Every structure is written in C-alpha cells, then in structure tokens.
Amino acid sequence: MAHITHVKIYGLLGRKKPISFDLQRDVNVIFGDNGGGKTTVLKILDAALSLNGTTMLALPVQKAEVDIYSVEHKQVIKHVWDRKSAAASRQSEAMAEWIETFPSGEFPHQFLRSVDAEWTLSPMLKLKKGGWKHTFLPTTRLYLSNTYKVSSGKPLTEAELDSLFFENVNKSWLRYYSNVLARVRAIQEEGLRTVANYALAPKIEEKTGPKLDPLVAYDRVKKFWKRQSAAEIALGTKASFVKRYETEENFRLIVDSLNRLEEAIEKAMVPATLFMQKISNLFSAGKKIALNNSNELQLQLQDGSPLSLAALSSGEKHLIAILLAAMSAGQSSIIIDEPELSMHIDWQRQFVETIRDLNPECQLIVASHSPEVMAEIADEKIVSI
Structure with a gap:
C-alpha cells in the first residue's frame, strides 16, 4: 500500500x-x-x-x-x-x-x-x-477493455458496448464481494468453534448475569444462524431462548460470543451494503440496485421487476463504475x-x-x-x- x-x-x-x-x-x-x-x-x-x-x-x-x-x-x-x-x-x-x-x-x-x-x-x-x-479511471472508464473486435477490427456496436460494461462491472463486483463473503465464512466458522467449545466445556458455576437484553440477543443470534440456514433448529422458541439465556451460564456465553461475531459480520458487510444503498438513493424513478441469485448486481425497477445494468443511462453507468472502483481501492x-x-x-x-x-x-x-x-x-x- x-x-x-x-x-x-x-x-x-x-x-x-x-x-x-x-x-x-x-x-x-x-x-x-x-x-x-x-x-x-x-x-x-x-x-x-x-x-x-x-x-x-x-x-x-x-x-x-x-x-x-x-x-x-x-x-x-x-x-x-x-x-x-x-x-x-x-x-x-x-x-x-x-x-x-x-x-x-x-x-x-x-x-x-x-x-x-x-x-x-x-x-x-x-x-x-x-x-x-492503485486504480486509474480515465474518461474511457466505462469500457476499460478492448473496444474493437479482434476478428474484424470494427468498432463494437452500442449493444456490445453495453454488454461489455455489464461484464466489466460484475467482474469487479464479484471479485470484491467474494472477498467479503470469504471474511463472513471465516467469522461463521469461528462461531461454530465457539459453540462447540462452550457446549463441550464443564458447567460454569460462576454467575455473571445477562449482558444483553434477551430479546435483542435472540434476534441477533437468529440472524447469525439464519446465515447457516438453521435458525429454528438452533434456537427453538423465543420464550425458551429467553429462559435459557437468563438461567444457563454456558448458553449465555455462547449467545454473547455469537452476538459479537454477528456484529463482526455486519461490519464486514457494511461497504457492500452501503454501496447498494448509496447507488439506490442517487438513482431516480424508484430504481435500486440489488443482487440476483448469482450475487451479480442487477437493476430493480419500482414494480420489483429486474433489469440489466446495461440499460442504465450514461451518468448512472459512470456512477456505478466509479463508486465500485473506489470501494475496492482499499488504502x-x-x-x-x-x-x-x-x-x-x-x-x-x-x-x-x-x-x-x-x-x-x-x-x-x-x-x-x-x-x-x-x-x-x-x-x-x-x-x-
């Protein structure tokens, strides 16, 4: 750096x-x-x-x-x-x-x-x-790849340029987002180790008392386990969770640890989440940026229907390209x-x-x-x- x-x-x-x-x-x-x-x-x-x-x-x-x-x-x-x-x-x-x-x-x-x-x-x-x-974005930043056909030497059509923009932006996004998801997975693995350690440890006699509001703790831990697709199995009912959190020291230590890990996950996700929020707030006509099932960026219209990023205006394309590059620049x-x-x-x-x-x-x-x-x-x- x-x-x-x-x-x-x-x-x-x-x-x-x-x-x-x-x-x-x-x-x-x-x-x-x-x-x-x-x-x-x-x-x-x-x-x-x-x-x-x-x-x-x-x-x-x-x-x-x-x-x-x-x-x-x-x-x-x-x-x-x-x-x-x-x-x-x-x-x-x-x-x-x-x-x-x-x-x-x-x-x-x-x-x-x-x-x-x-x-x-x-x-x-x-x-x-x-x-x-470092990152350098010249005025040709929307198409930082070869804009001429190798076979014919002819300039690309408008549709082909739009497709090139979509490809370049999503390559950059997926490269950045995959690093975010890797950090999230590492935090989740730490959470699983924490659960195993406390679950297998001898019963702790010393009582430290609840550190979190039980209902807040329930929502945070449920969010953590939802990322594992096992929320209901892991937590049971809200009432049983609250009772265990107030009375069982080992359980409370697990919950407090998972709460800290969920906070770490949310922190790791902040730039990506903020990126989509900022873009959506700046767009007009109710458009917003969302992720499809492949974690690619896509445009979502006010009625909820999807639309390719290639359909954006020139100004909107410049905005996405610049903000994505800035977010990925690190220090x-x-x-x-x-x-x-x-x-x-x-x-x-x-x-x-x-x-x-x-x-x-x-x-x-x-x-x-x-x-x-x-x-x-x-x-x-x-x-x-």
Whole structure:
C-alpha cells in the first residue's frame, strides 16, 4: 500500500517553470480549464505508480518527480523520470541492435554503458511488476477493455458496448464481494468453534448475569444462524431462548460470543451494503440496485421487476463504475479524470462525500473543472493547474 505525497513536473505543455504541489492523504482535486494539463498530470501519477516509463514518452513533459510513501517500508520513495535519460536509453537500444550485427564475441562489451529509460527510485526498491497498487479511471472508464473486435477490427456496436460494461462491472463486483463473503465464512466458522467449545466445556458455576437484553440477543443470534440456514433448529422458541439465556451460564456465553461475531459480520458487510444503498438513493424513478441469485448486481425497477445494468443511462453507468472502483481501492490511491462526466449536478455535489463514506481509507485524486465537485473541499486539498 502506498500513496503520493508530493509532485514536481518540468516542462508540462512547454511551460518554462516547473509546477510543484503536495497531495493530501485523503482528498485531492486538481482544478483547471480544459487543455490546461489536468489529464496529463493524472497520467504522470498513474505512470509513476505503475513504474511505466513508456507512457511518459507520449506525454508533453520533460521531467517528473513523484514522491510516494510506502506503508510497508515506512518511508517516502522518490520516483524520477527524465526525458533526456529516456532518449539516451533509446540510443543505447539502437546500439544494442547494432552490436548484434557483430560476430559472437568480437564486440568489446566492457565499453558499453546503458541508461535506464524507466523511472528511477531513491532509495532503490525491488517492486512487483506493475508497481504500486492503485486504480486509474480515465474518461474511457466505462469500457476499460478492448473496444474493437479482434476478428474484424470494427468498432463494437452500442449493444456490445453495453454488454461489455455489464461484464466489466460484475467482474469487479464479484471479485470484491467474494472477498467479503470469504471474511463472513471465516467469522461463521469461528462461531461454530465457539459453540462447540462452550457446549463441550464443564458447567460454569460462576454467575455473571445477562449482558444483553434477551430479546435483542435472540434476534441477533437468529440472524447469525439464519446465515447457516438453521435458525429454528438452533434456537427453538423465543420464550425458551429467553429462559435459557437468563438461567444457563454456558448458553449465555455462547449467545454473547455469537452476538459479537454477528456484529463482526455486519461490519464486514457494511461497504457492500452501503454501496447498494448509496447507488439506490442517487438513482431516480424508484430504481435500486440489488443482487440476483448469482450475487451479480442487477437493476430493480419500482414494480420489483429486474433489469440489466446495461440499460442504465450514461451518468448512472459512470456512477456505478466509479463508486465500485473506489470501494475496492482499499488504502491505495484512486485517480479519476473528470468524474462529473454525464453526472447530474446533485450527484456532483455529493460525489466526494459518497466516496469517503464508502472508503475512508483511500487516497482520492480527481481532475475536474466542475465547481460542484469541489464545493465543500478545503482549499489545501485543491491544486490549481
């Protein structure tokens, strides 16, 4: 996990003076007119986090320095890319091709020096391929897959693009939700072990007294066992449950433990539940997001009938794609270009707050020229380009 702390860019769009700015751990809005370099800055940040020097070659910039704080290493790592070094490296690559024309063993390799065309790190670290974990959502975020047919080379139809959106969104959702369900299963297994331990333990003589309201305890434990599809078998009637909870110490310890585990399950489910609530609250005409039998996201109309996500408007698609990516980002950086695209003005006003509600641990970096997006953002979190 890592986040960006400082950026310095030389020669952005031919500027004579470098631009330099700090980035906050939570929220950052890069603000400016169209064509002012906002998108280029985001691409530089993505390239630095990805350790991708090839992307930098196509950007109108001479040099970039990006400081990234590594949570694992507990230090700031300076990432530097220099076009001059990249040009020298390309010359070295050309020389390497020339060397291959010599018969084996006849070229004096000891005189050859190569220059790294990629990002240089200080201090040097060995990172996994792809660099630091992060998410970059460009303006083409709805279709982050190849939008051209491999066989014919023709652009995809509108229907095929809708199908691609549905596929990409549900792949991302299922990847996230499967991790949530895995945590829930682990908690449930702990609950079963707790029940077995207390059920097999010697009778406890010390009386601690009820810690929960018996009726509240009944509802919480019933909810826990309902996830196991065994609520009635496990609990019996409400009256018998209350009596046992008030009089049997071992039973009470089991119930109190299951109550804590149910609270842990609810906590693990909060982001996913909140995601669907937020989306549903922002949608109009009574539409809401629900899960089908395969745990895929689907649209539910006011009359209860289902509808594919592919039928959503452009603004609604952007909203789902962005919020899902933000929720899945964890403590890493999420970089978004023009989140206001196709968004209703009310959504723009709630955008940053909604993302922070879904994932308060991510570093949010957005480029925007919408006053509504930054309406409630503190000045120190706004970078003017």
